[in-house]
Amino acid sequence: MDGKTKQAGAVAGVKHIRNPINLARLVMTQSVHVMLGGSGAEEFALEQGMPLISNRYFDTDKRYNSLLKAKKKLKALSDKSVTTKDYQANYRQLPPNYKMGTVGAVAVDKFGNVAAATSTGGMTAKRYGRIGDSPVIGAGTWADNGSCAVSATGHGEYFIRYNVAADICARVQYQGKSVQQASEEVIFGPMFKAGGTGGVIVVDPQGNVALTFNTKGMYRGWRVQGQPTQVEIFAAASQK
Ligand code: ASP
Secondary structure, three states: OEOOOOEOOEEEOOOOOOOHHHHHHHHHHHOOOOEEEHHHHHHHHHHOOOOOOOHHHHOOHHHHHHHHHHHHHHHHHHHHOOOOOOHHHHHHHOOHHHOOOEEEEEEEOOOOOEEEEEEEOOOOOOOOOOOOOOOOEOOOEEEOOOOOEEEEEEOHHHHHHOOHHHHHHHHHHHHOOOHHHHHHHHHOOHHHHOOOOEEEEEEOOOOOEEEEEOOOEEEEEEOOOOOOOEEEEEOOHHHO
């Protein structure tokens, strides 16, 4: 999403696109739509000269093992449960570290233009066809020069229901909150109390940055031009 023009593009349910954000950008600039899904999105990619790649390109041992581990855990939960064999109920109980793996970026240029992008494989062992928050403009991704840019990671269903990215920016815009305060209110607010785990990276047109999460850690890095890149994984002791 481009915070200057408020144009946005997204793709969901694609299986053969090497760099989905590039395709999302083409949806934004070369179509009249905001979101394309599944085979229609891939047909659009071909029309735009973007090659489809084998789905095997995305296979990694690490992720395959995460899937096996998650399935094993789901089976154990289902065997243990006398009240429910229900996949949904058991899936809800899977600890967050079984499920996450999103990559996001927010940026601001010297003119105060902000932008955000988010890419994900979704949550491990999710239902076939499930779409999370990452491509949902307002939930997992948002940018507006009048407030800030946000990219989110976490349990997407909660981020959609609490409209997390847009809510943070609305607090900045209408309540004059800092990105730090606004993101803490949302990430540790009613969504967290309802069971929603995850975090956000946020930047405003002045270059203020917030990296806020309610989990033990969130891989994150940030850089101001001319200064060294900073990288962190876990929460500061004061945040735990
Ligand atoms: N937010 C992503 C989703 O729900 C998962 C993640 O952040 O890893 O699909």
